[in-house]
Amino acid sequence: MYKRFAKIAAITILVFTGHISRSQSRYHPATLFPALPLLPPGNEYRTATGEPGPAYWQNQSDYVLDVTLDDHKNVIKGTATITYTNNSPKALSSLWLQLDQNVYKHDSRGILSGLFQYKDAEKKVADGGFQIEDVKPAGASAGSITYDVYDTRMKLSLSQPLQKGQQLTFRIQYSYLFPVNYKNADFQVNRTDIMPSKNGDIYAVAQWYPRMCVLDDAEGWNTLPYLGNGEFYLDFGNFQVNITLPSSYLVEASGDLLNPEEVLTPVQLKRWQAAKAGSDPVFIRSAKEVAEASSRPAKPTCTWKFKMDRTRDFAWTASKSFIWEASSFSLGNGKKVMGSSLYPLESDKPNSWARSGEYIKFTLQHFSEKWFTYPFNKAVNVASNLDGMEYPGIVFCSARDTGNIYWAVVNHELGHTWFPMVVGSNERKYAWMDEGFNLFIDNIATKEFNKGEFRGYAEIDMPVTALFADSLLPILSRPDITPGNQVYNVQYQKVAYLLALLRNEIVGVKRFDAAFGKYINDWAYKHPTPWDFFRSMNASVGEDLTWFWKSMFMENFRLDQKIAKVENSGGNKTMVTIENIERAAMPLLVDITYVNGIHERRSFPIEIWQYNTAYTFAADRNETVSRVVIDPDQVYPDVDRSNNVYELKK
Template sequence: MAGCAVFLLAANAVSAQTTDSGKYDHNDIFGPITWPVTSGNTRSASGQPGENYWQNRADYLIHATLNEGKQDTTITGDVTINYTNNSPDKLDYLWLQLDQNLFKPDSRGAAVTPISGDRFDVKGFSRGGYHIESVSVTYKNQTYTVKPIISDARMQVRLNTPMGAKGDKIIVKVNYSFSIPVYGADRMGRQKFKQGYVYEIAQWYPRMCVYDDAEGWNTLPYMGLGEFFCDYGDFDYYVTTPADMLVVGSGDLQNGAAVLTPTQQSRLAEARNSDKTVMLIKPEEVDQPATHPFKGILTWHFKMQNSRDVSWAASKAFIWDAARVNFPSGRKGIAMSAYPVESSGNDSWSRSTEYLKSSMEIYSTGFFEYPWNSATSVSGVALGMEYPGIIFCLNNLKNKQLWGDITHEIGHNWFPMIVGTNERKYMWMDEGFNTYINVYATDRFNNGEYKDTAKIAQKTLRIYRKSIDPLMTPPEAIGLHDYAQYYYKTSLGLQILRNDVVGPERFDYAFREYIKHWAFKHPLPYDFFRAMNDATGEDLNWFFKPWFFTTGKLDQAIQSVEYVDGDTTKGAIIKLVNKGKLAMPVVLKITQANGKTETINFPVNIWQRTGVWEFKYPSTSTIKTMVLDPEHELPDSDLSNNVYYAK
């Protein structure tokens, strides 16, 4: 589309600046920079959606059946996608994501998995991947069959007639099946427990790729680490399973009277009015006939509005509990947990709903109100994975680890489920922003039960000290041991901006404005940079450019102290040096021999012209000690030159 090439060239020009060699150069940091722009006034200079912003829409009707076998369990189903093209472009073809194809033995993800394996352990299996039975298109009341072009985890549907622009609609229907992997790249799968398998089902239907104003079709394949990018729409889905299973899913259950016993319905109603966790299926009831009295198969019906995805879980082994969620507007919701007896206990999953409920309330009050009615936490094979309204967390976590997993995964419902960033390209925009709000939640949960008072700057520096890839590196290209910086370096950067650069009041306001304006939309990194500059009233490009586009390190140093006329009572000339590739504000704690202690703050602007800063300090006696960054808020790479002792 028009303007796309200019956008990409500008982005690449910024991305190329990744080295950490040489001395401090103020022009590298404070020189002029203009972030890339899209054409057609789709995004504004203030970092908000522009006057002509558009995004496409995909509404889904899905039917799926879980078929348990002795050696294999499969999903068979069909998906009907009502797709709306709000772009100014006609579309000759459509692209769909086939994420299950990651598990084909010849997938790209399997091909690039190291011999030693990794967390995602994508090796593929002989029955893995989608079996696409048929694809049909309905356009202008004409229906025809399409032979799709399948390339790894993407499927191209070529249209007989181009789809019109600016609101035109088309229907695509796909019949499909796949075998459920045992370990689905740490995002889904199945695990056997004493009372049955727990199935965590995700990436379970063919879905639309995003067509946007920046790149047209976003067709990067699913390869394991890089997650997802989806359009928003309404979901109406039906899940059929053996009748002795409980199914929990994204959105609201529509047919509770048909799939739940009267006792379970009564307890669920009680939970909707209780701030304390209410047991819906108790541990001793899990394998009792009265818990699942239905015979044969059962179909569960869910709906979710204005979401970018849905997921579900099923098991005959589930304990089930719930509690009310209180949103700041006065609206009420419900938090639920489903877990096997092996996960129960007050030091473990019996507190899951408490953790989930508190996280939803904290994030809703602090950032943006949770827009849906329910959320469920599921114990199973996945270490931690997020979907709108449902999260999968590892079954054997306890206490602080379980809290951390649950608050992180439900936090993803804000980034990227509400603020819909492209996880395949900009992983830091969801993992890092989410890690930042996780710290906020942990500080506030249960009067600080799990609050960490340790400073994180030096710990974070250790994680990315040897990294060779900047944060703007796409996840499938970053070093296998480097991707943790997406989480921690990004989070630390936001904390530095908040606490050390612009201050909590201005930062918090700007961050909430960014969320508000981009809720249920697709921001780019440059929209975030512009939004924060505009709402804080600061040009923060000196921070954004090196922090996200380079691997530069910070090294502030105290170089020398000289007294005026050699007299300690006449004042001292103190020389500070910026020896690294980053610039930061300066906090200097000075202690004189007479006992006077003072902390001096300098803005980052002292480094705008040079890497050396001299100032006169009105000493009245010998300066005994000086310490840069005394509270260790900054990731200074050499602490040895941060301290001065009088000789």
């Protein structure tokens, strides 16, 4: 074998080194095609084929939340009763919780680092966030608990370790103060909000209770502080939520409403039941009824009770100003879901919120059929100050959006049901597994919505080459180290572009869709890492895509394929040499035109770049070539197309 490969190597040197100087190219094949794997080895928790292993574990966090809203002081106050189940291999002497909204305190790490800051850095704004009043175990045998708050985290120290397989129930008395200067939109990043409208404020209530940090086998306790760009990483569990507030408010939330007869008027109850049972849109409260006192029960307060199982979070909304429209529809497997839209009179426009129900229905039906069945019993879309923010079963979209932008936001936020509400990746570190995956499936959905109504809008808001600028960080970068002007480019658009490239050009639609669907199903209600995704796709498509993950995700490598030489030699076949100039590699597509006008399209696999920086091949016909074009349809991200064309000199 040695002599055979030595002979091939000698021939290769004769073919290439006479024409191509290695110094012209930055490409090193061994970087993209290493002998040793770049991905960590599989283990009993996470297999080398990208599936959860036989010993995979994750802990569970169940919540009972009893709270009241003081709409004069904008304070939520109440009790969070949390039952934490330790499924990890060892006993735990402490637990960690997230208090994300402490980022609103003037001395928070997010404020001081400038990542989550006021628009006017000199402006003094009153603190928002949490006040923890007490933490106590719910059972007498649980021992004592002490707590310490560190910025956006809280540590519970247990007097008795929580053993493997045991549960601990404890109660937290707390209050949460909304950001007080909401009307001036002082915060650069805002995932909870109060929006003024003509008929009353609209509360978008999220990250509003102490939430358990995730303990996993990959990194232990995930206690990164909340700084702004990085979103959330949460356990799955069950929720019971009771919200008490003035009866003049309408409330919707993540979970199923358990007591509609107690919080709706008799007329509204009948409409709510009709919307749940039928398929036609029903206005539970119409536009003309918004200002009528009779559209709400005649009592001081209402307690809205909700329940939601197997979810990672819970959010809700409340306002006196809501128009409330709802309708039910079936998914492909026969499951029935209610779509619920709430918005103020100002948003009641035909090319905007009046189409909310239509967008909800299509999005849930399309993604359920294509990838994984929508897991909840309803989907709520709320008009708010937030430009778009997602939670299980409920999304907040801009009250002002219209047209294509409104469609795109609703589709995208509901698309987050699949990433990360079902596939529970770590958004704090890997936002691209949430935002990029979601935008990728959104782009597919947009092409199919309403016979392509919004198909003409660009998927990428910039030249593709801008996604590979030297100044950009790699996709595999923490969100909180990513400059704000790169977040959308890197975590959203570049990931969506690359997945589409992999799907459409490299492995094919059929193979990709089957592999991507398997990844979703394997990791539904679990916590995959980037390595799990890479290994899963490799195993399912039957290819070692290390070169792709390395160059496109782990690094910000660029692609530049160059026509280095075209040798027309009389009646013999023309020899064409293509050089790989930059550090990335992609399959090669070449269009050849002969002087007689005949075209020839040639394609070559990625393996041609395993050996050297250049590749030479012969045209198929014994005729003179007049033109050669690399990647004629521009499907690959070549950063310099000026060297992609050869023209025969006349």
